[in-house]
Amino acid sequence: MMDGSRPPTQSQAIVVNPAQCMMPPHSTMPYPGVHFPPHLVAAAGLSNYRPPPVPAAVASASSTPTTTTSSMNRSQRCGVCRGCQCKPCGTCTYCQDSPQFGGPGVKKQSCIERRCLRVLENRLQRDAPTFKARVGCNNCDDCRMADCQICLVCLDKRFFDNRYMTGALCAKKRCNNATSLEIPAAQNSNSERQMLKRSYENNSNYDYMMAKRRGVEGSSANGAPTITHTPVNVQMPPAMPRVIAINGTNGVPDPSAYSAAHLQSLRILHQPQTIPGAHQMKYAQPSFINLLMPMTTVATITNGASLTEQQSQQQQSNGTIAISQPQQEANNTQTVTSTSSIVTSIPSMPPQFVGLPTPMPHPNGVYTTFLPHADMAAAAAMSAAGMQPHFAAHYPPHKLFGYPKYEYYETDTMLSPQDPFVPPSYAPEMKNAVVLQPL
DNA sequence: AGATCCGGTATG
DNA sequence: CATACCGGATCT
Numbered sequence: 001m002m003d004g005s006r007p008p009t010q011s012q013a014i015v016v017n018p019a020q021c022m023m024p025p026h027s028t029m030p031y032p033g034v035h036f037p038p039h040l041v042a043a044a045g046l047s048n049y050r051p052p053p054v055p056a057a058v059a060s061a062s063s064t065p066t067t068t069t070s071s072m073n074r075s076q077r078c079g080v081c082r083g084c085q086c087k088p089c090g091t092c093t094y095c096q097d098s099p100q101f102g103g104p105g106v107k108k109q110s111c112i113e114r115r116c117l118r119v120l121e122n123r124l125q126r127d128a129p130t131f132k133a134r135v136g137c138n139n140c141d142d143c144r145m146a147d148c149q150i151c152l153v154c155l156d157k158r159f160f161d162n163r164y165m166t167g168a169l170c171a172k173k174r175c176n177n178a179t180s181l182e183i184p185a186a187q188n189s190n191s192e193r194q195m196l197k198r199s200y201e202n203n204s205n206y207d208y209m210m211a212k213r214r215g216v217e218g219s220s221a222n223g224a225p226t227i228t229h230t231p232v233n234v235q236m237p238p239a240m241p242r243v244i245a246i247n248g249t250n251g252v253p254d255p256s257a258y259s260a261a262h263l264q265s266l267r268i269l270h271q272p273q274t275i276p277g278a279h280q281m282k283y284a285q286p287s288f289i290n291l292l293m294p295m296t297t298v299a300t301i302t303n304g305a306s307l308t309e310q311q312s313q314q315q316q317s318n319g320t321i322a323i324s325q326p327q328q329e330a331n332n333t334q335t336v337t338s339t340s341s342i343v344t345s346i347p348s349m350p351p352q353f354v355g356l357p358t359p360m361p362h363p364n365g366v367y368t369t370f371l372p373h374a375d376m377a378a379a380a381a382m383s384a385a386g387m388q389p390h391f392a393a394h395y396p397p398h399k400l401f402g403y404p405k406y407e408y409y410e411t412d413t414m415l416s417p418q419d420p421f422v423p424p425s426y427a428p429e430m431k432n433a434v435v436l437q438p439l
Numbered sequence: 440a441g442a443t444c445c446g447g448t449a450t451g
Numbered sequence: 452c453a454t455a456c457c458g459g460a461t462c463t
Contacts, residue, residue, distance in 0.1 A: 099442080106456060110444050119445075
């Protein structure tokens with residue numbers, strides 16, 4: 001069973017509460033039948049771990065996509081996404097079915113919290129072309145409703161920037177005036193090769209990263225990486241800073257909004273050298289993004305984030321945060337010993353803001369509408385109505401401060417007193433709520 | 440042999 | 452159309 005510990009790596013030793021879904025929390029196989037990529041295994045000190053075969057989709061990327069094998073249709077878990085790294089919730093219908101939790105094992109599906117994003121992406125690639133996508137009228141009540149966040153369209157929107165179903169209406173909406181939407185094959189990029197090419201251009205896609213790890217032999221004429229099975233030394237991308245918004249409601253920096261526990265979790269998360277693959281967490285857990293604040297001040301939190309009053313003042317005065325050595329926190333099973341407590345401040349940057357109010361679900365059932373940055377009139381109206389205005393932030397595509405754009409913005413409030421990376425359904429208020437539907 | 444769970448099919 | 456079921460691939 002899980003012992004909650006991992007071997008120390010390099011300069012740091014981390015003990016993570018296994019109940020907080022972050023890393024595969026043990027020393028042999030985290031979950032039987034679940035497989036982790038070599039870089040994760042190496043980092044966790046699992047030297048006797050034998051990796052699974054090359055995922056068919058990646059392995060076949062350099063060959064013609066028409067090749068058919070029995071394993072090609074089967075999606076392999078990536079092992080690094082949040083879903084793969086979550087433990088079974090034990091409460092969903094599939095957990096209850098599983099013999100692991102005393103069930104009969106007839107449904108034979110994975111926990112709803114453990115859905116692999118890579119498998120989801122495979123499914124999108126495969127199903128989007130035949131999906132009965134619709135475009136809403138944008139005028140009816142249904143269209144004005146918040147997206148369900150659980151249908152294929154919403155999942156595409158949440159995790160893949162609408163890449164596969166651009167323009168499609170949330171499948172749960174029953175707009176009477178909706179028109180069918182033809183999704184061109186090119187847009188869906190159901191060719192793995194094209195996927196890889198685009199990933200190569202963006203330098204941020206999981207498939208590309210995994211392909212690169214497996215060995216890239218130059219590029220083909222069209223720019224797509226050529227994948228081979230010969231291991232070569234590949235220069236890994238630099239550790240990505242975790243960029244968080246530290247602004248208060250009116251753009252005033254408000255680090256006190258972060259509780260110690262929150263910072264603790266940030267500290268755990270921001271260790272790409274300890275958690276290889278963490279930089280691939282472009283798949284935000286939208287449930288944790290209930291607010292996107294104007295990010296006129298942005299800072300990276302490095303190891304051992306912990307704000308003091310003095311740092312808070314410093315940060316408010318010049319837009320940077322000084323971060324001290326972590327302090328041991330009572331009543332917390334996480335401990336961090338870090339040799340690094342450096343502040344890396346990123347210069348303030350005028351953010352760009354999108355104009356589309358995008359409702360996002362709040363785990364408590366409260367929906368938040370994001371206002372365009374400049375729409376202060378709307379914000380004032382909301383304030384007058386006793387509502388809290390929120391603003392949506394948007395960055396230039398693909399790059400943020402020279403780094404690939406990653407979409408794990410932080411919020412200025414915690415949704416739950418627990419570690420924010422505990423799956424939403426673990427939160428007390430979500431006890432009886434369904435967070436993700438079976439795909 | 441046993442466990443996990445994807446993906447196709449049956450069912451209501 | 453959503454859900455349940457289950458064959459079988461892929462692992463230990």
